[in-house]
Amino acid sequence: MPDSILEKAYYRSPIFLQNLAFSSYGLYLRRKRFWNGFSKNLERLRETEWWSASKIAQFQEQKFVEVVRHAYETVPFYRNLYDLHGVNIDQIKSLADAYKLPTITKVDIKNNLAGLVSAQYSGCRLMRQLTSGTTGTPLTVSLTKQALNLQWAIWWRHKSRFGLCPGDRHLVFGARVPVGVNQRKPPYWRRDYINNRDYLSTYHISRRNARTIADYLNSEEFSFYTGYPSAIYDLAYLLDEKGFEITSRPNWIVSGSDSLVPRYERLISRVFGAPVTEQYGMTEFAGNISKCEKGNFHVDFECGLVEVEGGNAAEGGALILTGWGNPAMPFIRYRIGDAAVPLSGSCDCGRQSFCFSQIEGRLEDYVVTPDGRRVTGMNQVFEYVTNAIEMQVYQEQLDLIEVRVVPGPNFGARDKDEFTREFRRRAGSEMAIKFRMVSSIDRSQSGKIKAVISDVSTEGSLQSS
Template identity: 35%
Template sequence: MNNELAQAVYDRSPVWMQNLLLSAYGFSLYRARYGGSYRQHLARLLRTERYSRSELAELQAVELRRLLTHAARHVPWYARLFAEHGISPDGIDPDNLGRALPILEKDTVRTRTGLLIADNVAGGALHTINTSGTTGSPLVIRATADALRRNYAFFERFLRTAGVRSRDRSVTFAGRMLLPAGRLEPPYWRSNWAMNTLLCSSYHLSDSTAEAYIRCIARFRPRYIDAYPSAAYTLALYLTERPELPRIRPKAIVTSSETLLEHQRALIEEAFGCPVYDQYGSAELAACITQCEHGSYHVNPEYGIVEIVREDGRPAAPGEAGELICTGFLNDAMPMIRYRIGDSAIASDRSCGCGRAWPVVESLLGRVDDVIVTPDGRRIGRLDPLFKGLTGIKEAQIVQVAPNRLEVNLVRDNAYDPSVGARLVEALSLRVGRDMQIELRFLERIPRTAAGKFRSVVSRLPQPARHGVEAVEQRLYS
């Protein structure tokens, strides 16, 4: 919903009226997303998808030159930066970009928003993307209508890789509030007839409600399901435990917004009998990384340039982890050039058997802030292998509450016995060191963020200044 009044009217309406309101809203969104230049953008992307490495390099060089020239002329922040450092856009290409320009920090985007908006775009015509954070101040991103349409063209191309299209019958687990958080009775879903979509609330999905969701989704017979990994995983667990429930057989499951863990992917694919295609995007319109039929994560090169850099600022070597530094070509209203987006990944130099000449990212590691820092200074990100082979644990979250203290939140099932917990503490201790105290906490459900997202590792330690702003929680495609 667009504003508080619309939300208030929606909240007070009966379900049938909410379906109607959501569908009307869906139609207006549909026009905004798929009108105008959308078709041309999609046609172009379907052509460039099979470009050779050298054709893509040429395309990126042209796009980068155009973006930098625009920024130098029309974006006050960059005009000043280029002038102060005597930088000319003509001398910068995709290969020397990392050496030529400094990194744009999230804090700068938050505090200098006005200076980052181009002076030659009509303010009234811009769209505002608000990103919500778990704490701290959100970012405000301004985007042209054309940038959003191009963005949806990229999403459509990704869906086609998965063998589906955006207007196919689909189920979406939405981050937006479709119904009051305290609602105990179904339906936990609403209809968007404009998009042929059943919108399901992520906030109400739990053990006690999963059966109702499954029966409804099975009746709906979606061609694909678009969900947070944690939501798809909850359904998959329940389907696996309850073979008497109707099966759900979509052609694909597409996930985004959270780090997809390997054990989640395996169980989701088994329970739904179809592949999972994961996707990484951002509200800042700075990067698009999508999985192909071969399971590789590919940087979409027409979207922008993604560097993976080490802490010392140098490019990460293949197999090495680093932070994503993103330059997006889409949004002239608020260009993100060498933007530190707050997520990290493992670099790769391999090519993929799918035939696309796109760069490969070995794996996405998630938010930079969500790591455990051991008392001896080691940073440990992905801890999900710890839970491998442990029975009786449905969901787990590791929270660092102090430099020497972790809390492990667990949701148990009937197969849990105390030896499982002891093994978990032991395995965790091995990785984080004996100086770290570990406490197990048993919960009914692990709380989600304000945007309904699940985080497997949470750090409550004060973050260094450059990470002073909470990472983006906006789910762009919901």
């Protein structure tokens, strides 16, 4: 609802009209996401996930070579980049040749948006989607309708592993604002009749509203909850603190967009009485990775190739993604800024696709130490601070960090000591640490909380490998 007059009219209208307006928006989303081949895609994906390792490798190789050629021939950005690096495109014949292509970063994407759309799609109607971006500037990504349908089919294949079906009644913890932020009376949720979902306003999750939201959850029968783990965790924390029990339990909780840290997972699962699963996806559709029934992350190979920097070393490395699901704006050897640890051995679920045991916090989320190291894993440090509701590290200068804390009622000196000890274990003792209590931590436009915001950065652009 970008039009502010329309937006004001929406917020002023009675709740039932807001629900109708929200449902008509739901119809628009449904047309975008689920028509035009979604069901066929889903059916096919449920077969291909059981392919043999050799069939998967053969498929990926063919798609990789095709998308690189397509990019070179029709996308100005890649033609310039590969010419600049002296890449002979005829020599890209297999996955083993991938290293010959330079990697790209979000900065490159941001600086070359116009040149990233394939000439083959100029004049075609493309879907424009916003990504959260890492610098606070969202990127606009152009996707074909087929790409969006494939992406939603991949997301639904993940849910189908847990017995969930499109059309199941569910609750969304998202970043949209379906309820005016100044509204002080329930309901703090809106209904989308078309997609059989309710949308909870995450901006209304507060101590004051905890009882109302608990009563609402208990009066409904949701098959699953889905959305930002940080928002679901916030609610779980408040319900737990107040001792409000959830008696009408969902079957599953599907986490996405943010990393699901173990501390979040444990509390969410306990408070809502349901297991939690997650998938790793992105608006750019440069790839996708989804958990299986055994809790491991499988590469959704049908839409892309996932490389790990430094080979498949046991300690893991940065992810480099190549996606062929969206030919209108392909991402080739894209350093998304996340890292993952490959699973040693094969997964017990029987799927042969490449598998990770862990996907780690964003690589941008690092603190730079005075001796030049980049220290990640702040989410793990936060694990030790048991009485904080939310935390963030802000690094303004090389020798000082500010720890922003939304304190729980029992937060105290011990929590600060725990943080300091764990932080120093990772980053050393050269940096000063100051704590700042805040009432909330800013979320990015897409609703994410960054573990670390650093003004001290050594990130370069257009890195080549």
